[in-house]
Amino acid sequence: MTKEGPDSESPDGTVDDDWHLFASASYGSAEAEPAEVTEIEEAPEDEWFDGDDHIHSGASIDWEAPPCPAPLGIAHVIKIGTCDNCLHRIGGRRVDSTGAEGGAILRAEAHSRDSELEKAEIPDLCPLCENLFEDVINIVDRVIESTNDYEYSTMQFGIHLPKDMIQSEDSIRTKHGAQGSKPLKPSFVISIQEEITSRVQGVSFVKESPDIMITIDALTLRVDVDVRPIFIYGRYRKLERGIPQTRWPCRACRGRGGDCENCKGTGLQYTESVQDLIGEPVRSTMDANDTSFHGMGREDIDVRCLGSGRPFVLEIKGPRSRKTDLEELSEQINSEASGKVEVNSLRWSQKREVSRIKETRSEKSYTIRFKAGEELPEEEVTEAISSLSGRVLEQETPKRVSHRRAAKTRKRKVTSISDILVEGDEIQFSLRCEAGTYVKELVHSDEGRTTPSVKEVLGTECEVLWLDVEDIHSD
Numbered sequence: 001m002t003k004e005g006p007d008s009e010s011p012d013g014t015v016d017d018d019w020h021l022f023a024s025a026s027y028g029s030a031e032a033e034p035a036e037v038t039e040i041e042e043a044p045e046d047e048w049f050d051g052d053d054h055i056h057s058g059a060s061i062d063w064e065a066p067p068c069p070a071p072l073g074i075a076h077v078i079k080i081g082t083c084d085n086c087l088h089r090i091g092g093r094r095v096d097s098t099g100a101e102g103g104a105i106l107r108a109e110a111h112s113r114d115s116e117l118e119k120a121e122i123p124d125l126c127p128l129c130e131n132l133f134e135d136v137i138n139i140v141d142r143v144i145e146s147t148n149d150y151e152y153s154t155m156q157f158g159i160h161l162p163k164d165m166i167q168s169e170d171s172i173r174t175k176h177g178a179q180g181s182k183p184l185k186p187s188f189v190i191s192i193q194e195e196i197t198s199r200v201q202g203v204s205f206v207k208e209s210p211d212i213m214i215t216i217d218a219l220t221l222r223v224d225v226d227v228r229p230i231f232i233y234g235r236y237r238k239l240e241r242g243i244p245q246t247r248w249p250c251r252a253c254r255g256r257g258g259d260c261e262n263c264k265g266t267g268l269q270y271t272e273s274v275q276d277l278i279g280e281p282v283r284s285t286m287d288a289n290d291t292s293f294h295g296m297g298r299e300d301i302d303v304r305c306l307g308s309g310r311p312f313v314l315e316i317k318g319p320r321s322r323k324t325d326l327e328e329l330s331e332q333i334n335s336e337a338s339g340k341v342e343v344n345s346l347r348w349s350q351k352r353e354v355s356r357i358k359e360t361r362s363e364k365s366y367t368i369r370f371k372a373g374e375e376l377p378e379e380e381v382t383e384a385i386s387s388l389s390g391r392v393l394e395q396e397t398p399k400r401v402s403h404r405r406a407a408k409t410r411k412r413k414v415t416s417i418s419d420i421l422v423e424g425d426e427i428q429f430s431l432r433c434e435a436g437t438y439v440k441e442l443v444h445s446d447e448g449r450t451t452p453s454v455k456e457v458l459g460t461e462c463e464v465l466w467l468d469v470e471d472i473h474s475d
């Protein structure tokens, strides 16, 4: 059996999670950056130093500006322009407030210790964060604005900071910050999360599989919001011939639609597909943008799929609602697609199940009916067809798929043959065979490209009338 439809049929293939990879790779990478030790080269004047050499985080101590929380250290980081947020996170002092408020307390304390400090000329730009924290509200405004329409309970952040910023922040913090100070990136993420928590109820922050992935580029302040798809597993039965598994773009306009006469503007070669008969009710229930359909293989458009059905995973893209009753959904699909497609065993799934579904190769059972070139004695037919049971077929790539499949010879085993029925010149039988067997070709031989074949053992032309997938032996 063929497993693939036309190449053009999958414009909606799975999108790689580039952002996710990017985000996972960059999140927390501040800690992973090699600590840059800037003070390796000692000035010659320091050589008299008599051995009482305190080392702080790998760098020599600058006695004019020792690391925080020493008062001189705090005074120093204030002088170089450290903002309240950064002051709090590198100051190493526990105060009643966090974030900028905590930093302001430390600053006020420092001013009260040293009145000169308040008058000192201090740079406007924080050397640690380049005033990044000032953008928190603005960023959160945009996050909330772009997620307003969506239902979600988990969020993940990926922050991209320029590498030189990470390095210079790391070196200042290492030299002047208190031991164990939180690096810039996680501090920034926490600030954003705190602001969100204060404005949105019931959201938790996760490190994988979020409902919503937010990526922020600190350099350009670009905020990207990616509403993660939802996946539903199920099995479908296709009860009517002539329905493709996935949307099949119009051959004439290649799916563009418009004023195309061939498809009357729908962009579709066939108005119905298993994908949409199942996916549309789901899409509208979950108020989503679109769906992708991932089947465990596929049957030809003219082949029914019966038995317990074919496993699939439906990917629901951009869902505004993330919860629904699958039992009800299943009933809705089955009543709307009545007589055409039927689903069962619906359950929530995950992205990783898509690859499992795509990779699983399972034996299948079929029933096929064909017309023989001449009427043959029933016993002869039964014996000849039965002789193919247990045989390994050699199948060259069938002519009908050769434009999209590599030319090669596949070996596929016919596990068993049963229920041979002879009615005049029409013959029908059931068989079970290995995944990837071209079953129609097994019957008509594809001009000798499949051998052995029913045509070969009967010694007469065989024209396939219909084919049904009886079962997919998996899951």
Ligand SMILES: [Zn+2]
Binding pocket: 082, 083, 084, 085, 086, 087, 126, 127, 128, 129, 130, 131, 132, 133
């Ligand atoms: Zn700062």
Ligand SMILES: [Zn+2]
Binding pocket: 250, 251, 252, 253, 254, 255, 256, 257, 260, 261, 262, 263, 264, 265, 266, 267, 268
């Ligand atoms: Zn068209």
